[in-house]
Amino acid sequence: MTQEKDEIEITNKIVAIMDICSSSRIIEDLLKTDNIKVWRDLLIRMKEYLSTESPKYSAEVYKFIGDGWIILFDKPCSRKKILQFLSRIYQEFERYYDRVVFPELDTPPEICGLTFGLDEGKLIQLTMQERTEYIGRPINMACRLQGVLNEIDIKGGFRVMISHRLFHSLKDDLGDYYSHKTERPLRNISEGIEVFCYRLFLSDTQFGILEARYGTPDFSIDVTTQYTKNVKNGKLDVVVCNEIAERDPHKGVGKMLKVKYVHKGELHTKEFKEGSMIQLP
Numbered sequence: 315m316t317q318e319k320d321e322i323e324i325t326n327k328i329v330a331i332m333d334i335c336s337s338s339r340i341i342e343d344l345l346k347t348d349n350i351k352v353w354r355d356l357l358i359r360m361k362e363y364l365s366t367e368s369p370k371y372s373a374e375v376y377k378f379i380g381d382g383w384i385i386l387f388d389k390p391c392s393r394k395k396i397l398q399f400l401s402r403i404y405q406e407f408e409r410y411y412d413r414v415v416f417p418e419l420d421t422p423p424e425i426c427g428l429t430f431g432l433d434e435g436k437l438i439q440l441t442m443q444e445r446t447e448y449i450g451r452p453i454n455m456a457c458r459l460q461g462v463l464n465e466i467d468i469k470g471g472f473r474v475m476i477s478h479r480l481f482h483s484l485k486d487d488l489g490d491y492y493s494h495k496t497e498r499p500l501r502n503i504s505e506g507i508e509v510f511c512y513r514l515f516l517s518d519t520q521f522g523i524l525e526a527r528y529g530t531p532d533f534s535i536d537v538t539t540q541y542t543k544n545v546k547n548g549k550l551d552v553v554v555c556n557e558i559a560e561r562d563p564h565k566g567v568g569k570m571l572k573v574k575y576v577h578k579g580e581l582h583t584k585e586f587k588e589g590s591m592i593q594l595p
Contacts, residue, residue, distance in 0.1 A: 323439040327448070328387040328396065328480065331431040331456040332403065335468065336423035337381035340415070349418040356410055363406050371399040376448065382428070384453065389434070393484035396432070397474070397491050401516040404428045404473065425468055431460025433477040458500040459511060466542050471522030471576065472513040481512045491515055492576050494524060515576065521548050521595040524581075525574040528554070529563040534572075541573070550594040554586045 344350045357378075364375045364383060372391050376384040387396055407428050416422055437450035459475040467475075472494070481493070492515045497508035515522065526541040527534045537559045544552050554571045556562045563569065569588040574581070577595035586592050 324436050325439050325448075326389045326435070327437050327452065328389060328391060328432065328434045329437075329452045329456040330385040330387065330396070330400065331379075331382065331453075331460045332385060332400075333382040333429050333431075333460050334407075335425050335427055335429060339423050340419065340426070343419050343421055344415075347418065347420065352415050352418050356407075356415055359410055360403075360407060364403065367399065367402065371395055373399060384456075386437075386448070391484075393481075394491070397514070397516065400430055400474065401491075404516050425465060427468075428473065429460055429463045429468065430474045431456040431458065431463075431476075432474065432480055433459060434480045434483065455500070455503060458503050459498075462498040462500065462511075463513070466539055467513055469522075469542050469545050470524070471515050471520035471548075473516045474514040476512045476514060478510040478512070492522075492581075494576075521545070521550075521575065521577045523550070523573060523575045526571060528559045528571045529569050530567050533564050535559065535561070535563045537571070541571075550592055552592055554588050554590050554592060556588075 341350065341353060344353050360383075361375075361378070364385070368375050368385070372388045372395075374386045374388075376386050404427065411426065433452040433455035435450065435452040435455075437448040437452060440447055440449075455477060459477060463472065463475050475498075476493075493512045494514075495510060496513055497510055499506050499508050503509070523538060523542045523545065526536070526538045528537045529535055540558050540560060541550065541552070544550060544558065552558060554569075571586045571588070571592070572583065573586070573592070573594070574583045575594060576582070582595075584594070
């Protein structure tokens with residue numbers, strides 16, 4: 315156990331906080347039908363997968379936090395390598411969840427799967443009760459970044475929020491991992507001030523709406539949230555109308571919907587007339 319007289323041990327790490335979306339709701343559902351064993355088995359399977367695969371990516375499975383894990387990566391480590399590992403973790407979870415957990419749910423949550431927050435920096439390393447522990451701002455920062463991923467982000471295909479510093483400190487090509495700069499307030503970190511960060515896809519096959527505007531050349535409104543909520547199973551299949559926009563921005567005039575979206579890692583923009591059918595991607 316670390317003693318007061320010992321020298322402070324500092325280590326540089328990249329921190330990934332992994333969270334299982336809607337875990338509380340899933341657990342409550344499974345408890346009602348006495349099927350909680352499938353959830354326990356999923357957690358065991360994920361722990362075994364992480365333990366087996368982490369050495370290949372210079373990663374340490376540091377701690378289980380109830381509905382996810384803290385994973386630490388040694389520096390230097392390429393951003394692409396980190397995202398490859400997170401993508402494979404995500405895919406492993408999805409396969410097991412779809413095959414074993416989903417069939418046992420009475421009311422499956424609309425939002426499920428994994429999300430991640432990433433930051434880097436110095437951690438203090440110490441031993442407590444014969445366990446290696448880490449404390450430091452990067453863990454808090456990664457946790458807050460993961461926490462600001464909202465329903466619109468997730469439905470839009472974004473599963474990772476990465477700090478501005480980490481994004482720019484690792485210079486290798488992102489490849490198919492599309493990124494989008496955003497600003498978010500981080501609780502207990504930025505005192506309500508919005509900070510720059512980047513939200514990322516984990517796969518080049520995902521579809522996500524970046525921006526949707528509805529109206530006329532003279533006046534249009536932002537309807538990104540409304541149309542993102544209508545994305546089902548990775549597709550947008552609706553009619554352009556005032557009802558989805560929740561208002562008529564220019565009464566008596568024909569309107570257009572302009573959608574900026576990402577598919578297979580590439581940025582696209584398309585326009586649709588009021589009353590027409592959208593089928594994206």
